[in-house]
Amino acid sequence: xxxxxxxxxxxxxxxxxxxxxxxxxxxxxxxxxxxxxxxxxxxxxxxxxxxxxxxxxxxxxxxxxxxxxxxxxxxxxxxxxxxxxxxxxxxxxxxxxxxxxxxxxxxxxxxxxxxxxxxxxxxxxxxxxxxxxxxxxxxxxxxxxxxxxxxxxxxxxxxxxxxxxxxxxxxxxxxxxxxxxxxxxxxxxxxxxxxxxxxxxxxxxxxxxxxxxxxxxxxxxxxxxxxxxxxxxxxxxxxxxxxxxxxxxxxxxxxxxxxxxxxxxxxxxxxxxxxxxxxxxxxxxxxxxxxxxxxxxxxxxxxxxxxxxxxxxxxxxxxxxxxxxxxxxxxxxxxxxxxxxxxxxxxxxxxxxxxxxxxxxxxxxxxxxxxxxxxxxxxxxxxxxxxxxxxxxxxxxxxxxxxxxxxxxxxxxxxxxxxxxxxxxxxxxxxxxxxxxxxxxxxxxxxxxxxxxxxxxxxxxxxxxxxxxxxxxxxxxxxxxxxxxxxxxxxxxxxxxxxx
Numbered sequence: 066x067x068x069x070x071x072x073x074x075x076x077x078x079x080x081x082x083x084x085x086x087x088x089x090x091x092x093x094x095x096x097x098x099x100x101x102x103x104x105x106x107x108x109x110x111x112x113x114x115x116x117x118x119x120x121x122x123x124x125x126x127x128x129x130x131x132x133x134x135x136x137x138x139x140x141x142x143x144x145x146x147x148x149x150x151x152x153x154x155x156x157x158x159x160x161x162x163x164x165x166x167x168x169x170x171x172x173x174x175x176x177x178x179x180x181x182x183x184x185x186x187x188x189x190x191x192x193x194x195x196x197x198x199x200x201x202x203x204x205x206x207x208x209x210x211x212x213x214x215x216x217x218x219x220x221x222x223x224x225x226x227x228x229x230x231x232x233x234x235x236x237x238x239x240x241x242x243x244x245x246x247x248x249x250x251x252x253x254x255x256x257x258x259x260x261x262x263x264x265x266x267x268x269x270x271x272x273x274x275x276x277x278x279x280x281x282x283x284x285x286x287x288x289x290x291x292x293x294x295x296x297x298x299x300x301x302x303x304x305x306x307x308x309x310x311x312x313x314x315x316x317x318x319x320x321x322x323x324x325x326x327x328x329x330x331x332x333x334x335x336x337x338x339x340x341x342x343x344x345x346x347x348x349x350x351x352x353x354x355x356x357x358x359x360x361x362x363x364x365x366x367x368x369x370x371x372x373x374x375x376x377x378x379x380x381x382x383x384x385x386x387x388x389x390x391x392x393x394x395x396x397x398x399x400x401x402x403x404x405x406x407x408x409x410x411x412x413x414x415x416x417x418x419x420x421x422x423x424x425x426x427x428x429x430x431x432x433x434x435x436x437x438x439x440x441x442x443x444x445x446x447x448x449x450x451x452x453x454x455x456x457x458x459x460x461x462x463x464x465x466x467x468x469x470x471x472x473x474x475x476x477x478x479x480x481x482x483x484x485x486x487x488x489x490x491x492x493x494x495x496x497x498x499x500x501x502x503x504x505x506x507x508x509x510x511x512x513x514x515x516x517x518x519x520x521x522x523x524x525x526x527x528x529x530x531x532x533x534x535x536x537x538x539x540x541x542x543x544x545x546x547x548x549x550x551x552x553x554x555x556x557x558x559x560x561x562x563x564x565x
Contacts, residue, residue, distance in 0.1 A: 075159035076132030082118055089115065093177060095170055096124055097152070097163035112163065114174070117181055117247055119154075137244045140262070141182035143175050152178065179259060181247065187261035187268050193218060202339065208270060216258060219269040238340070238350040239267060245313045245341035246271070253304040255336045274334055279323040279390060285464035289330045291456030296331040298387065298428075299452060304335050305383060306443035309344075309376040316340040318382035319359040320389055320466065330462075344376050357405045358395045359385050362435050365410045377437035380446070381412075384432030391425075392417055393463035394472035411435070417472075420458050424451040 093114040098107040111127065113120040120133045134156055142153040150171035152163040165171055184190070194207035197217060208218035224235045246257035246269070259270040277283040301323070308315060315322075317340045326332035340354045352374075353367045354360075361378035363370070389395050396414030399405045408414075412435035416426050428451045431441045441449070 075154075075156045075161055076121070076134055078132045081120070081130050081133050084115055091115070093173070094127065095165075095174065097165050100162050100164070107164070114177055114181075117244065119181075135244075136178070136181035137183075137247065138240055139182045141178050141184060142186075143171075145171075154178075154182070182260075184259060184261045185263070187263055190259075191216075191218065191261070191268070191270065207273065215273045216270045217273045219271065221267045221269070223265060223267065234350040238342070241342045241346075241350060242338045242340075243269070244343070245308075245311075245338050248311050248313060249308060251304055251307045253300050253332075253334055254308065255334060255338070274324045274326055274336070276324050276326045276328050276332075276334075278321055279325060279333070279386075280320040280463055280466055282464050284325055284328060284462045287328065287330075287461070289460045289462070291458050291460070293330040294458075294460050295452060295456055297333055299447065300331070301333050301335070301383060302443050302447050304333075305379055306447065308335075309379070309443055312344045312376075313341055314344055314376040315379050315382075316342065316364065317355050317359075318379050318386060319356050320386055323386070330460075347373075349373065355382070357402065357409055358398045360409060361437070362410050362412045363437060365406060375437055377440050377442070380432045380440050380443060381434075381437075384429045387429050388414075388416075388433075389466055390462055391421060391460070392419065392472070394467040394469055396469060398466070398468045400468060400470070422451075422454060422456065422458075424449070424454050425456075427451070 094111060096109055096111055099110050100107060109124055111122050111124050113122070113127065113130075117136050118133050119136055119139075120130050122128075122130050138156065140155040142155075144151045144153065148166060150165050150168060152171070152174060154161050154163070163174075191208050191210055194209065197205040197207060199205070203219050203221045206218045206220065208216045210216070221239065224232060243257070243260055246255065250256075255274075256272040257269060258272065259268075261268040261270065305315075305318075315335065315338060317337065318335070322335065322337040324334045324336055326334055340351065342349055353364060355364050355378075357365075359382045361374065361381035363372065363374040364378055367374065385395070385397075397405055397408040399408065412433060414433075416429075428446065428449050431449070432446060434440045
């Protein structure tokens with residue numbers, strides 16, 4: 066069960082949140098009867114719903130707020146009996162019951178509270194469909210409600226660790242993800258609709274995005290115009306600015322977490338807020354997180370420095386994401402994980418020769434400075450000279466992400482399609498076997514170095530998602546992977562000698 070961390074009561078009677086003028090314009094105030102604890106009598110109170118908070122006061126005295134509760138961790142149930150409409154709210158083991166005889170008022174509050182609270186009626190409300198994706202911590206399905214509307218459903222198993230601290234961090238991070246998504250209303254940020262909990266799992270019901278990941282086989286088939294690239298960068302920066310304006314940092318921006326709605330580069334959507342957290346928190350859950358090759362140096366070095374970082378970590382990650390989508394390789398990635406982390410921590414890389422204007426390279430450089438204080442903010446990036454120039458170049462997104470070594474190899478041998486991928490059999494788990502297809506240097510056919518599994522039931526994932534699945538990979542599989550990488554280096558040496 067996910068519980069909010071507060072004083073152990075339903076209401077927080079101290080530190081009542083303050084709201085600005087704009088926030089108070091979107092407020093719902095209604096009177097409900099509350100059943101008293103001692104004698105079971107009804108008492109009429111005013112309840113105020115604003116953003117993610119529920120507050121109460123005496124009737125007609127809205128300035129004297131007596132208590133508040135943040136609804137992210139509050140459980141809600143709804144019941145109709147004998148023309149009496151009841152709302153059950155539970156927090157920290159304490160429950161209150163709100164009652165009314167006004168059907169319209171009840172239905173309005175049910176709709177709004179369903180968007181704010183945790184519901185326990187998943188099996189009654191939703192029907193799961195096809196599997197969309199699978200990761201170390203969650204599984205994503207298609208899902209439909211009773212009306213037949215299509216959603217994406219993220220199923221998160223409840224972790225049961227013998228170490229209490231890990232359990233607390235895990236639950237705190239789940240609440241942080243929920244709170245972040247509910248706080249944000251932006252067309253280029255994933256929309257959260259409902260949160261459900263059962264005995265075994267937590268379910269996040271989000272919008273279903275018809276489209277592709279930023280770097281994928283499907284997205285790589287299109288030729289995009291320069292104005293579409295500018296629009297992509299501009300809209301992603303707007304999304305990051307909105308997120309940072311709510312004091313939220315994503316902590317895991319990378320190509321896999323950016324979707325293109327309807328396959329359009331000008332319609333990006335930032336997804337997967339599994340590591341999102343408020344910048345106001347003093348003790349961050351899982352402070353050293355993210356993805357090697359994209360994480361900001363201050364995140365990678367957190368265990369060493371113990372210095373808390375800021376929202377500028379997202380700017381660094383987006384800058385590297387731009388580099389990868391433009392050039393097709395990650396400047397830090399190496400076949401050796403330790404080397405990747407070291408390069409990432411040093412934050413040093415060079416731009417290859419390209420057709421892109423200097424203003425675009427300067428924008429990326431300004432976003433990927435090693436130290437957070439030297440990086441531009443999202444707002445500053447939106448005013449960068451890059452957005453004032455006319456971008457005539459077209460762009461074709463890479464199908465997969467190469468390492469720098471593979472990029473160099475493909476540059477010198479134009480007839481070679483250098484591609485190292487992992488393929489995942491979703492029915493039997495990760496089960497790798499090595500197939501090395503290498504033609505003689507005289508043969509003009511493409512040569513491919515590939516790690517494959519069952520060819521009949523595969524969905525290809527790029528090599529960098531290996532980091533995401535490490536916890537579920539057997540040691541023997543990693544040994545096989547390293548064997549394949551050693552073979553790749555030997556083949557590169559052979560090709561270089563042949564070229565000479």
